[in-house]
Amino acid sequence: MKQGLVLEKVMLLGRTFEEYRRFFALADSDLAGRSVLDVAAGVSSFRAEAAGRGFDVTAFDRIYGMTPEQIQAHCEPDLARVVEGMASLKTYRWEFYKTPEGMRAYRERAYRTFLEDYPGQRGTRYLAGSLPQLPFPDRHFDLTLASYLLFVYADQFDYAFHQASVREVMRVTREEARFYPLVTLEAQRCAYVDRLATDPALSHLTFEEVRTDFEFLANSNWFLRVRHR
Numbered sequence: 001m002k003q004g005l006v007l008e009k010v011m012l013l014g015r016t017f018e019e020y021r022r023f024f025a026l027a028d029s030d031l032a033g034r035s036v037l038d039v040a041a042g043v044s045s046f047r048a049e050a051a052g053r054g055f056d057v058t059a060f061d062r063i064y065g066m067t068p069e070q071i072q073a074h075c076e077p078d079l080a081r082v083v084e085g086m087a088s089l090k091t092y093r094w095e096f097y098k099t100p101e102g103m104r105a106y107r108e109r110a111y112r113t114f115l116e117d118y119p120g121q122r123g124t125r126y127l128a129g130s131l132p133q134l135p136f137p138d139r140h141f142d143l144t145l146a147s148y149l150l151f152v153y154a155d156q157f158d159y160a161f162h163q164a165s166v167r168e169v170m171r172v173t174r175e176e177a178r179f180y181p182l183v184t185l186e187a188q189r190c191a192y193v194d195r196l197a198t199d200p201a202l203s204h205l206t207f208e209e210v211r212t213d214f215e216f217l218a219n220s221n222w223f224l225r226v227r228h229r
Helices: 017-024 046-052 068-086 100-121 159-171 192-197
Strands: 035-039 056-061 126-128 141-147 173-180 205-211 222-228
Touching: 017 046, 017 141, 017 173, 035 046, 046 056, 046 100, 068 100, 141 159, 159 173, 159 192, 159 222, 192 205
Parallel strands: 035 056, 035 141, 056 126, 141 173
Antiparallel strands: 173 222, 205 222
């Protein structure tokens, strides 16, 4: 019997700039003067809010082939499904959001801010596509961020997908990539984390687990920093 949230697909949930800061232990110095890629960004408001602060962020997701109206139609149903599913689970820590409705407020703010930004930046700052392929030149971005896709959906994406995705992310990244979280929806450390770090096909990369001060999904207070050797 599964103890965590059971999802039949990747849900369309947005996160805010504040949440990204906590996920990835981001300081302004990590973003200022650097080109940043947000992979599997979905309806997060990170790109929009970062641009408002003068930071250079490009977002990438398969949903960016859809119109704003098509995306909006998925936002509230997906959010309602998740809020309903997680309310009684023991795999979540509520210190930050306080309540499911508190978490919902963050998610609503994220997708609404995204929907304001998306129409005018679609095709330029919001690029459509799916991992493990990225439509960017080699070493195009200084920093790449990826949250709530790899590892957390390990039951939907196998190891080959994870390996190919990390390789491709690092192909387009000059300096470093950060992946969050390192646990599955069961709040268990994903076995792929250690497997990637010891994979001979990835020996040109270094892997470092970095602790953060944020934990919503239990045991999710770490991100994975990947760099070129």
